[in-house]
Amino acid sequence: MGNLWLKIRIWFKTILFVLVLVYIFVFVIKNNEQTVDVWLFYNTRYKGSLLLVLLLTFVAGVVTTLLVRTIFNTLRQVREYRDRARSQKLEREIHDMKTKAAMLQTKPTDPPSA
Numbered sequence: 001m002g003n004l005w006l007k008i009r010i011w012f013k014t015i016l017f018v019l020v021l022v023y024i025f026v027f028v029i030k031n032n033e034q035t036v037d038v039w040l041f042y043n044t045r046y047k048g049s050l051l052l053v054l055l056l057t058f059v060a061g062v063v064t065t066l067l068v069r070t071i072f073n074t075l076r077q078v079r080e081y082r083d084r085a086r087s088q089k090l091e092r093e094i095h096d097m098k099t100k101a102a103m104l105q106t107k108p109t110d111p112p113s114a
Contacts, residue, residue, distance in 0.1 A: 028051065031050045031051050031054075032049070032051060034049070034050040034051075035047060035048065035049065035050065036048065036049075036050045036053050038053055
């Protein structure tokens with residue numbers, strides 16, 4: 001019974017993979033000759049292939065996502081560094097206070113005279 005489910009799973013994945021490949025192939029064929037007019041900057045327009053514009057848009061999205069993620073990670077690391085530095089400074093101050101307190105001499109108490 002387990003062998004049957006394994007075969008069904010393999011065939012399902014194979015058919016799904018083939019359908020995705022067919023879709024990509026049809027997408028490229030249909031959009032290969034499509035041209036698009038894209039505004040880039042003031043008085044600057046790009047007239048070119050729709051596929052190239054889609055590819056560049058996808059790459060720009062990926063790069064932007066990576067940059068934003070890197071910025072957030074860097075901010076988190078800076079915050080952690082500040083917290084760590086602050087806690088080390090407090091620990092150093094407490095250690096210094098304990099050292100100074102240990103150096104202080106207490107007055108000997110005189111026994112009461114009777």
